[in-house]
Amino acid sequence: MSVPRGRRSSTFTRLLRHGFTDPSAAERLLDADALSAVRSDPLLLDALGATADPDLALLGLVRLAEAQERVSGETGRRELLDTLITAKPLRDRLLGVLGASEALADHLARHPGDWQALVTYEPRDLHPGVEEFERGLAEADDPVSLRVAYRRCLLSIAARDVCGTTDIAQTAAELADLATATLRAALTLARVAAPGDAAQCRLAVIAMGKCGGHELNYVSDVDVIFVGEAAEGADEGKALQAATRLASHMMRICSETTVEGTIWPVDANLRPEGRNGPLVRTLASHLAYYERWAKTWEFQALLKARAVAGDPELGAAYVAAVSPLVWQAAERDNFVPDVQKMRRRVIENIPAGEVERELKLGPGGLRDVEFAVQLLQLVHGRSDASLRSGTTLDALAALADGGYVGRVDAVQLDDAYRFLRTLEHRIQLYKLRRTHLVPEDDADLRRIGRSMGMRTEPITELNRAWKRHTSSVRRLHEKLFYRPLLDAVAQLAPGETRLSTEAARERLVALGYADPSAALRHLEALASGVSRKAAIQRTLLPVLLGWFADSADPDAGLLNFRKVSDALGKTPWYLRLLRDEGAAAENLARVLSAGRLAPDLLMRAPEAVALLGDPHGLDQRGHAQLEQEVLAAVGRADGAEQAVGAARGVRRRELFRTTAADIIASYGTEDQPVVADQGALVDRVGSAVSDLTAATLAGTLRAVVRAGWGDTLPTRFAVIAMGRFGGHELGYGSDADVLFVHEPRDGVDDQEAAQAANKVVAEMRRLLALPTADPPLLIDADLRPEGKSGPLVRTLKSYEAYYRRWSLVWEAQALLRAEPVAGDPELGRAFLDLVDPLRYPAEGLGDDAVREIRRLKARMESERLPRGADPTLHTKLGRGGLSDVEWTVQLMQLQHGWAEPGLRTTRTREALAAACAAGLVPGEEAEVLDEAWVLATRVRNAVMLVRGRAGDTFPSDGRELGAVGRYLGYDPGHVGDMLDDYRRITRRARAVVEERFYGA
Known part of the structure; x- marks a missing residue:
């Protein structure tokens, strides 16, 4: 029928005003014959x-x-429409259901009589339970009719939900009760289909997860565990087979x-040993597994276990038997690493593009709340039975009532x-899909926002509220654990419920603190009192303590x-920096809990904390910039010792900058992900420490010359870096291998020049060896001609004479790393011109020289490895370690450097890449060698960072070994994987060395 233009315009406007987004389509639907009896009724439009979604509802x-x-x-x-009006x-x-759920509208279109399920009005305090839902499913006699009846029951739940008759907790409980009734109905159908199996066994269905916790979603896997026993007189083996068939049939029915589609998947993967x-297991078999093999997450899952279907006595016996095990989980030896592992696993499987849209697993999502509540339940529920609810919101309320969570925090989290x-x-209800x-x-956003009462600007309001709540959860997630600890020690509000000292200790132990009493003393010293400093600390510490707990040594981080804080507490900028610059606080926490070296450096230069709050504070500084600063500091000092002290001060700060940058890149922070390129991290550290060492030597040389001779030394003098120093590959604990060369100035007697040069060397070594709390800088000149028995410094002509007449092949090999780093640059270049023919011999090495290098390497392997050291784990001399890779690369340099310019480099990785590019080693083998060299170098750096002293093998102390693992990217409890990976990677490298170096 045609519609007059005036009426059409008026209706169009009214539809827009009532929230329709497609008024033209809505007009056509209103004009449909199906609505002829009610189209003009204003109640319908309202x-x-x-x-x-008015369009969807219409x-x-x-x-x-x-x-x-x-x-x-x-x-x-007509009955439908009359009742509707x-x-x-x-x-x-x-209409509320039709406007929120396309899937339930589809159901009603297939089963139009089901609208009658919504006719009966229920007062606000009347909510159906399992028995009511069982009555609603009672007539279902096959899987198809069960699905129809299930959706009919779901209609009434959704109607109460979207109309506000129930809140979210009641809706979730009703969904769990409907699931319980459905499991019972499905089991009944399975028993009817196989009466012989049903007679042989007792079978109990235990709900887990959200169903067990009475907080189910509209669409979710229903997690279950099956417990079976033989019926009286039945054979146990056959009874378990029968129970397994029943359980499998029940799962298929659902x-x-x-x-009619599906109901929901029944997931039994939370059972012992998973899939x-x-x-089906007997009760005794379940208990044997839990007592011997179960992991912490399995006890956490059992916290929600609830018998829902099948044999009620067997189900109750199961719950009664496993419950004590749940509340003993926090006492298990591996509880702390398991918890840390679970916390990290929360978002690791989310595709990168979905993290910000993930309600459940994303940062500030549902899992954060549930994990925090469950962890606190496991810790404190063993001594407080009031905390043992499987429902998240009930447990959160109990934690607040008991003082385990701050009341304000609990309200915000709720x-x-x-x-x-x-x-x-609301998202799941639309299409009844699991998402x-x-x-x-x-x-979609508009429909969801309107369904949650946001009508003015639903999309904007929804996004704003969503972000606000996820931010609140992220902020509270760590605060939830630690704020009550501070309240317990600060004692600022007498009369409030607070953690007991014993409960505080329990919580600290569960979160990884090995010495909870000391931790509480530190917290009291930092946070007690009414001063502004203490108030800021109480704001900072809840988050800092969480970051410390995420490390291998939380106690060290807090100490x-x-x-x-004691050193800088009176400095006005310190706490303000940590409070106002979010990155600074997290950076500091990572650095302070990663080992001994970085904190020791910071204690000697606390003002370096400021670097952690500067966006570019941890950027690497170049050699020229470092040398300029060191020389300026030396120039301002009085006397050589003060000058070297000033140079050491720059070195201390710059070492801290390098260690902090390395730790943060290796651990990652909220703002900076872990740097995946391990080789880049090694190159950065090697370059930074080598440049800093070169600048320190240049400053020391300047101080010695100025103190003894003024502006000009009687002889030109240069320092030549060797070994890893020359290769820009120094680690945190490496010695500086050097050669010293001098050349008398015009008109200066050779003897006077030699005396001056020797005095310079002696004074440099003395000054750098003065006792200090800083990491030592040891000069090693043992690679000089004649070794320890030869003179410490020679002229260029003396080097030339020695190398021409006496040089051995190992000395040519050592000179591959020679590079001038301090002193007279022209003299340094002249030295390189002198040794280039020796280290890159024309036409390469003869067979005798190759055999000699191999003999020396084999002798070193047999004689220099420390007694008792594991050759598979020694980073320097062990199988596939640094020495293996470096000697292999250096042999190629000696053999082919004369013909391949790319091989003429002091850097191992550069030379290896050049050898690969030149076809001297296949790409796959080059990658194997490079990976092993990078890993061995990382391990050495890690040992120095963790222990504060150099080492060539993994620490034996468990906590130190765990800290090395964290630096290398391994989760807590996975040091075994780290050692296995190291052995595997270096074993592959050794195979390449056997072929490429030894010619096997």
Whole structure:
């Protein structure tokens, strides 16, 4: 029928005003014959406008009316529409469901008589339980009819939800009760189908996860565990087989897709041994597994275990038997590393592009709340039975009542959790699909926002509220653990419920603190009192303590923080920096808890904390910049010792800059992900430490010359770096291998020049060897001609004479790393011109020289490895370690450097890449050697960072070994994997060395 233009314009406007986004389509639907009896009723338009999506609700209503007419004729359609107009509860419920759920609209279109399930009005305090849902499912006699009945029950839950008759906690509980009733109905169908199996066994179904916790989603896997026993007189083996068939059939009834779709998957992977374990076990078998093999996460999962179907006595016996095990989990030896591992695993499997839209697993998501609550339950629930609820919000309230969580924090977390769960429900309700992703489409966001009461600007309001709540959860997640600890020690509000000292100790132990009493003393010293400093510390510490707990040594992190705070506590900028610059606080926490070296450096130069708050504070500085600063500091000092002290001060600060940058890049922070390129990290450290060492030597040389001779030394003097120093590959604990060369100035007697040069060397070594708390800088000149028995410094002509007449092949090999680093640059270049023919011999090495190098390497392997050292784990001399790779690369340099310019470099990785480019070693083998060399270097750096002293093998102390593992990227509890990986990588490298170096 045609519509007058005036009426059309008026209706169009009204539809827009009522929230329709496609008024033209809505007009056509309103004009449909199916709505002829109600199209002009203003109550209908008002009710449609109150739904989440008026367009969707109107379309669903037309489909329902048409379907009702097909099934029941005109009478049935008229009954629906008359009831819709006259009964406001039905109108609100039916249209509310149709406007929020396309999937339930589809169900009503297929089963139009099911709208009758929404007719009965229920007061706000009347909510169905398992028995009511069982009655609603009672007539289902096959999987198809069970699905229809399930959706009919779901209709009433969704109606109460979208109309606000129930809150999120009640809705989730109703969904769990419906799931319980459905599991019982499915088990009944399975028993009817196999009465012989049913007679042989007792079978109990234990709900886990959100179903067990009475907080289920609209669409979620229903996690279960099956417990079976033989019926009286039955054989146990056959009974378990029968129980397994029943359990499998029950799972299929719920999970399989039929013409009516599916209900939800039944997931039994939380059972002992997961999908590899038997589907059904006896109670004794379950207990044997949990007592011997179970991991912490399995006890955490059992916290929500609830018997829901099957044999009630067996189910109750199972819950009673496992419950004590749950509350003993925090006493297990591996509890702390397991917890740390679980915390890191939260978002590792989320695709990178979905992290920010993930409601469940993303930062500030539902899992953060649930994990925090469950962890506190495991820690304190063993001594406080009031905390043992499987429902998140109930447990959170109990934790607040007991003083285990701050009341304000608990209220904020409760509010955030309710919002996020409501958002999750609204997303899933639309198509009844299992998802935790916030949609990106504006139409979806608009519908969800309106369904949650946001009507002015639903998309903007929804995004703003969502971000606010996730930010709140992220902020509270760590604060939840640690704020009550501070309240317990600060004692600023007498009379408030707070953690007991014993409960505080329990929590600290569970979070990784080995000495909780000392930790509490540190917290008291930092946070007690009413001073502004203490107030800021109480703001900072909840987050800092969480970062410390994420390290291998939380106790050291907290102790070091107290030391730094004591040293800088009266400095106005220190706490302000940590409070106002988020990156500074996290950077500091990572640095202070990663080992001894960086904190020791910081204690000697506390003001270097400022580097951690500067966006470019940890950027690497070049050699020229470093040398300029060191020389300027030396120039301002009085006397050589003060000058070298000034140079050491620059070195101390710059070493801290380098260690801090290395630690943060290796551990990662909230703002900076872990640097994946391990080779780049090694190159950065090697270059930074080598440049700093060169600048320190240049400053020391300047100080010695100025103190003894003024501006000009009687002889030109140069320092030549050797070994890793020359290769720009120094580690934190490496000695500086050097050669000294001098050349008398015009008119200066050779003897006078030699005396001056020797005095310079002696004074440099003395000054650098003066006792200091800084990491030592040892000069090693043993690579000079004649070794320890030869003169420390020679003229250029003396070097030339020696190398021409006496040089051995190992000396030519050592000279591959020679590079001038301090003193007269022209003299340094002249030295290189002198040794180039020796280290890059024309036509390469003869067979005798190659054999000699191999003999020397083999002798070194047999004689120099420390007694008792594991050759598979020694980074320098062990199998596939630094020496293996470097000697292999250096042999190629000696053989082919004369013909391949790329090989004429002092750097190992550069030379290896050049050898690969020149076809001297296959790419795959070059990668194997490079990986092993980088890993061995990283391990040496890690040992120095962790222990504060150099070492060539992994630490034996468990905590130190764990810290090395963290630096290398291994999760707590995985040091075995680290050692296995090291052995595997270096074993592969050794195979390449056997072929390429030894010619095997």
